Amino acid sequence: MNPAFGAPEAKALVPVFSEAASVLTNKWKDLLSLSQNGDGTEGQVFDMTKWVSRATLDAIGHAGFDYNFGAMQNQDNRLANVYHNLFADMFSAPSDKALIRGHLTSFIPIGVMCRLLEYLSKSDPRLARGRESREVAREVASELVREKSKVGTESRGKDVMSLLVKANMASQSEKNRLSDEELYAQMLVMFIAGHETTANSLSWSLLEIARHPEVQDRLRKEIRDKERQIISEGRSASGFTAADLDSLSYMNAILKESMRYHPVAIRLPKMALVDDCLPLSESVKTTSGREVNEIPVRKGQKVLISIAAYNRNQEVFGEDAHIFRPERWLENDSAESQKGGGTSVGVFANLLTFSGGVRSCIGWRFAVLELQTFLVELIGNFEFSTTPECDKIRREACAVMVPTIEGEVEKGGQCPLKVRCVRE
Numbered sequence: 001m002n003p004a005f006g007a008p009e010a011k012a013l014v015p016v017f018s019e020a021a022s023v024l025t026n027k028w029k030d031l032l033s034l035s036q037n038g039d040g041t042e043g044q045v046f047d048m049t050k051w052v053s054r055a056t057l058d059a060i061g062h063a064g065f066d067y068n069f070g071a072m073q074n075q076d077n078r079l080a081n082v083y084h085n086l087f088a089d090m091f092s093a094p095s096d097k098a099l100i101r102g103h104l105t106s107f108i109p110i111g112v113m114c115r116l117l118e119y120l121s122k123s124d125p126r127l128a129r130g131r132e133s134r135e136v137a138r139e140v141a142s143e144l145v146r147e148k149s150k151v152g153t154e155s156r157g158k159d160v161m162s163l164l165v166k167a168n169m170a171s172q173s174e175k176n177r178l179s180d181e182e183l184y185a186q187m188l189v190m191f192i193a194g195h196e197t198t199a200n201s202l203s204w205s206l207l208e209i210a211r212h213p214e215v216q217d218r219l220r221k222e223i224r225d226k227e228r229q230i231i232s233e234g235r236s237a238s239g240f241t242a243a244d245l246d247s248l249s250y251m252n253a254i255l256k257e258s259m260r261y262h263p264v265a266i267r268l269p270k271m272a273l274v275d276d277c278l279p280l281s282e283s284v285k286t287t288s289g290r291e292v293n294e295i296p297v298r299k300g301q302k303v304l305i306s307i308a309a310y311n312r313n314q315e316v317f318g319e320d321a322h323i324f325r326p327e328r329w330l331e332n333d334s335a336e337s338q339k340g341g342g343t344s345v346g347v348f349a350n351l352l353t354f355s356g357g358v359r360s361c362i363g364w365r366f367a368v369l370e371l372q373t374f375l376v377e378l379i380g381n382f383e384f385s386t387t388p389e390c391d392k393i394r395r396e397a398c399a400v401m402v403p404t405i406e407g408e409v410e411k412g413g414q415c416p417l418k419v420r421c422v423r424e
């Protein structure tokens with residue numbers, strides 16, 4: 001998949017993200033203009049998880065597959081419906097039975113486990129939900145692969161899937177070429193790995209921005225200043241390029257802080273392929289008084305890396321690691337500036353959010369550009385403030401970390417914010 005995820009490929013997608021974000025803006029403006037005073041400044045409560053999920057599904061549709069899911073226009077969109085709240089419905093607040101089953105499945109060979117889950121999904125509503133979403137996504141995936149293969153190596157599509165199909169068809173070696181089944185599987189991975197992760201990251205960012213009005217005001221001022229600069233260069237104010245987005249230092253500080261504070265992938269399960277030792281950054285004393293500098297792991301042993309814990313590590317991010325404070329990224333002794341000197345673990349901002357090393361998230365540039373584009377569009381057009389429910393928002397770890405409301409976890413992701421058109 002690498003040919004489709006480089007920096008130039010991701011940057012070329014900014015206009016696509018921008019278009020998806022502006023569809024959301026227009027939809028909200030239409031709804032807000034229906035309220036009493038008609039100029040949209042009175043505001044309405046919108047559930048971020050619902051709106052953002054649809055808007056980012058359209059974004060990944062266009063950028064990932066050159067496909068119009070029409071999730072924003074069409075409330076009955078099948079794929080948008082099966083994907084909405086998927087992780088929360090399948091994995092939140094698991095029953096004791098589900099916990100035991102989840103534990104037992106790790107001892108069963110994968111082939112047997114798949115058949116077993118298939119059988120259980122006939123009676124278990126959570127598993128049935130997973131099966132339904134897989135079937136709908138597979139239908140869409142096969143249609144897309146068929147279309148893209150027809151165009152073949154002549155394709156000029158800049159979307160990830162067109163680049164992948166093209167690179168696959170151009171491969172000289174038959175052995176290295178992916179089968180259609182493998183191409184569908186890649187598409188499903190992209191849906192799963194790229195959609196709810198980005199959507200929930202955006203919901204968490206908007207929640208923190210709403211909770212911190214001073215942060216929001218400073219960000220909007222930075223956006224306005226940039227728009228003025230862009231206009232003075234004879235460009236359209238809505239045409240932010242990747243370079244423009246990167247130059248917004250406060251917005252990027254907010255994004256890093258939000259991805260640090262609320263990493264949507266909370267942990268990384270890994271398995272040792274060989275007997276090895278994990279070095280410790282600081283030695284620890286065992287109960288018998290022995291000093292230990294490394295932990296031995298056996299071949300086949302599972303290791304769970306906690307992204308959420310690392311991102312709040314006070315030794316890396318300071319005493320106030322449990323406080324949302326974007327300014328930390330603009331200070332000289334910020335965590336990021338420790339790169340090279342202190343720790344340097346992740347592909348993005350010295351965070352573990354996208355993991356690190358050769359198996360890190362392949363779509364991280366894609367996600368960052370998408371989040372930057374949506375933030376500029378939404379904060380430029382709307383003011384966000386909290387609702388009484390925001391005090392009850394909790395983090396539900398269900399494959400990705402989803403905002404849910406205390407006592408209403410069964411309703412899935414919810415993040416109700418008051419939204420009004422910017423008064424200027």
Ligand code: HEM
Nearest residue numbers: 193194197198201265353354355359360361362363366367
């Ligand atoms: C805020 C958004 C995102 C976050 C926080 C995130 C995080 C992660 C993490 C932690 C991993 C695991 C890496 C490892 O095992 O070491 C991963 C893998 C992956 N991500 Fe992302 N990701 C995001 C968005 C995306 C997007 C937008 C795409 C594609 C368009 C994507 C595609 C992938 C793929 C294909 C994998 C590898 C899956 C596998 O090999 O099992 N991700 N991501």
